[in-house]
Amino acid sequence: MHDVPDIQSIANRPKLDARPIGKRVGLVVLATDHTTEPDFQRLVAGPGIGVYAARIPYANPTTPENLRKMQPALTAGAALILPGETLDAICYSCTSASVVIGEEAVRAAINAAKPGVPVVTPTAASAAALRALGARRIGILTPYTLETSRPLVRYFAREGFEIAAAACLGMEDDREMARIPPGALVDLARAATPADAEALFISCTALRAALAAAEIEAAIGRPVVSSNLATAWACLGLCGDDRSRPEIGRLMALPASASRRST
Structure with a gap:
């Protein structure tokens, strides 16, 4: 075994940042x-x-x-x-x-x-996002069963939205919901969006809908709000991050600070 030198104790410690990340x-x-x-x-x-x-x-x-x-x-x-x-x-x-x-x-x-x-x-953030996009009459797509979807649809009706149509996939396991390919959500969204809806809300944080938001919007010609897209947007607003990223979806092109004005 080689000799180990004595460890030097440094007396002058560096000044600490207030936070590791702002x-x-x-x-x-x-x-x-x-x-x-x-x-x-x-x-x-x-x-x-x-x-x-x-x-x-x-x-x-x-x-x-x-x-x-x-x-x-x-x-x-x-x-x-x-x-x-x-x-x-x-x-x-x-x-x-x-x-x-x-x-x-x-x-x-x-x-x-x-x-x-x-x-x-996700619910409050999505309602704020839909308002910020100027949508009042919406379509809703969920992966849940009818039993789990009904309270969600009633929530948006109580929030003052007109529900043009609502559709669900009848799934019971959130791990399976996460396995739906983002590309498949494009076809599902196209079928779930009625002609008179001003926007589509895709519910569930398990769905990989945020990955496909821009593609869905191109397919249906209207804004899309998903659970994770809305919560990310709201959190960015609370952090003061107003970057415009329209390539992700129309919501992410809006200043995130609008999330606080739209609740």
């Missing part, structure tokens, strides 16, 4: 989620914005009862994201559960761990 976005995602983190790394993360995720227990099938069971885990999940440090935004990445649990209950549970941090839900 802005922080937290994600509370389902244990089964395949899609949200890759979408947020592509759409939100960058040199000035860090994305930090925690996973909470979830068991399929995707029914209102199982979705509701996540509520007690929201506080503990949020607490695991950079404990003791503040965030610029925190997103609960489940569209159907945001409806079933209720947006105010979701915010209260997350703020119990992260007081004062703005909480983004």
Whole structure:
């Protein structure tokens, strides 16, 4: 064994930055989620914005009862994201559960761990996105069963949108929803968008719809809002990032700060 020199202790430590990365976005995602983190790394993360995720227990099938069971885990999940440090935004990445649990209950549970941090839900973010795009009469496409889709459609009706048509795929497992090819969503969206709809909302954070948004818009000739596209846009707004990226979709060409004015 070679001799090891004494370790020198450096007395003058460097001055520390206030934060390793300027802005922080937290994600509370389902244990089964395949899609949200890759979408947020592509759409939100960058040199000035860090994305930090925690996973909470979830068991399929995707029914209102199982979705509701996540509520007690929201506080503990949020607490695991950079404990003791503040965030610029925190997103609960489940569209159907945001409806079933209720947006105010979701915010209260997350703020119990992260007081004062703005909480983004896919439902509120999507409603804000549709308003920012000027859409009032919309089509809705979900991968869920009828039982799980109905509360979601009623949510958008309560938010003042006219529902031109709604369609669902009848799927029960969010892991299978994530396996739908983005290209297949283009055909599904074309079939689900009625002629009189001003925009299409594609629900579910498991779907890889954000990858296909621009292609879908080209196919239907109208704006598309997906769950992850809307939450990414809202989180960018809370971080003050107003970059225009029309190649991703019409929503991402709008200033993200509009997400706060449209709620």
